Amino acid sequence: MQIQFNTDSTIEGHERMQSHFTETISESFKRFEDKITRVEVHVGDENNEKFGLDDKRCLIEVRLAGKNPIAVTNHADTIEKAISGATDKMKKLLTTTFEKLRTY
Template structure:
């Protein structure tokens, strides 16, 4: 599973940030490693330099093999909280998706 981290022009990306978020994705989604080819994470700050409530956005897109991409979004007041919420959502969504396949 390949992990790609993207930031918009309002979020400063760094190697340390990328390493941390990639590591968390690989740890939390390890059981889907053989079913998901790529995970893309998009971070954004919707208010730019201005502060605001829940203005940080994290979108996680999973690309399961031979299926349509699955995307979830979470808004929070920090990138870490937005990432954590989105990671929980994508884990639940992937679990549900692959469990449904087993039934058929």
């Protein structure tokens, strides 16, 4: 499973953040790793440098082997919360997706 991490120009600490969250995401999706070919994480600040509630965004797109990609988005007041929320949403979506495939 390959994890690609992308940030916009307003996010600082790209390398440190990338290594930390890559490890976290990899661990979270470990049980699905044989079915996932690539994970793309896009992190950004929608208001740039202005203050705003829930203006940090994390989009996670998962490419599944032989299936269409699936994606989730989460907004929060910090990058950490945005990534954590998006990771939780994706785990639930992956679980639901593979349970539905198993019933057919």
